Amino acid sequence: MRALKMNGTGNAFLLVDARKQTFAVTPERVCDLAEAYDFDQLLVLETSTDADARYRIWNRDGGEVGACGNGARCAGWYLTRQSGTDTALLDTAYGLTQARRTGDFRISVDLGPALTKWQDIPLARVMETIALDYALESGGIRVSQPGAVSMGNPHIVFGVAELSGLPVEMLGSMAEHDPLFPEGVNAGFMQILNRTHIRLRVWERGAGLTKACGTGAAAAIVAGHRKGLLDRQCHAAMDGGDLFIDWREDNHVWLEGPVELEGGITL
Template sequence: MMTPFRKMHGLGNDFVVLDARHAALPIGPEVARAIGDRHRGIGCDQIIILEPPGEGADVFMRIRNPDGSEAGACGNATRCVASLIAAETGSRDVVVRTISGDLPSHLHADGTVTVLMGVPRTGWHEVPLAQALDTLHLPLQRGPLADPAACSMGNPHATFFVPDLSRIGLGVLGPLLETDPIFPERANIGVVQVLARDRLRLVVWERGAGLTLACGSGACAALVNAVRRDLADRAADVELPGGTLRVEWRPDGQVAMTGPVATAYLGTLDLAALRAA
């Protein structure tokens, strides 16, 4: 039996979106790896499975990385899913539930979506780290990258600040830093160049996915860690390879992220054939 899917992206951070709200889909780690393979599957940064939400939310969003692991948060995918549910319900306000919590979202008239990504967690055990350390200055270095700040935005992030982003080979350093023993659950690695107090430039190595054109939770973590180091104001544009997100760390502690969504195409896939392969 063929299963329909939707290929979506937020600033080039791309997703295969599958609807399991009415019938369960057998998408474990092996099938997720097959779907995410850019050569033999469809290819994506994450596989997104829509599931029944339970009371108090409009949809449950399950996130699989292309290595088969499960992720707790994805800001760009949340915007995509919120836009789909808003189109279904006719409401501009949507609550997307994840394993890391509920994410209230709002669809604007111009098609952009704002997601409240939650309150950043900065305790060493909340990131989490392998031991009690100051999350504002971690004793971690690989090549030219050193002294990151860390926080959790529903998933662990480490943010390095550099004077010139163009000189950093994150494709080489990213996998080494993602899997450093200091991060027991691995980590997303962000590298930031501060252009102004209201403008940051960011590149992210996503755990389980690799280099990505955009990372919503990474953009939120970048602003939070920049503010914690007094390098930025509490609202800024975050430039990523795929485009720009607007991020604001609000007075109530919530981090709001705003950006566009797009559907690339619709298709069908054969889950049985993927499992067999």
């Protein structure tokens, strides 16, 4: 079976189109493939009666997850290239999602509604999600009161004065495995440059520190806006490049950015 190596703003993926050929996925197989091809997530497209494809995601540790924004953009780009159209419909764990081609290698995708109730994240106990009563410390550096948002997957976002020198790997891993988050959590660390621009790094559950995280960028803008610090349309500069986020009045968050096709492989 053929697969594609792709990335969305540096977020690395292996994309498999299994709509015409069965592709068996086990946690062990995902881990083996990740070791061989060095990706953050495995993306698998399956047949759907309601959309162009059913879209499924596995983190590099073998765990299946419900959402991946940059992965959805890569899947959307592939489907539009296959169909010769500018739009594609993905059948995801959180509902039907539209992807739109905005350039030869640029895709915008509807990530669905931002959910902010404590049960939606989910958290282990009742807590105000605008600013959680929660803190982490590593190497004498303390971060606290993150915003919590679900974008089909759980996120917390800490505001920091400066990203340089922040022990993101240590802090992110601590958050991922904290019992406050029964399904684990993606931990974002956001430096606000102005009301429409942020710098962001994200520790992804099951994948570690990645060059970009689409749902993490969306969660950061939602969290920042809820605190009165950001506008609803913002640019997020990540290690792999820039993303544009538009949190619309219908509560849906759109994510736009570049994709890259690195090449094909035979599994």
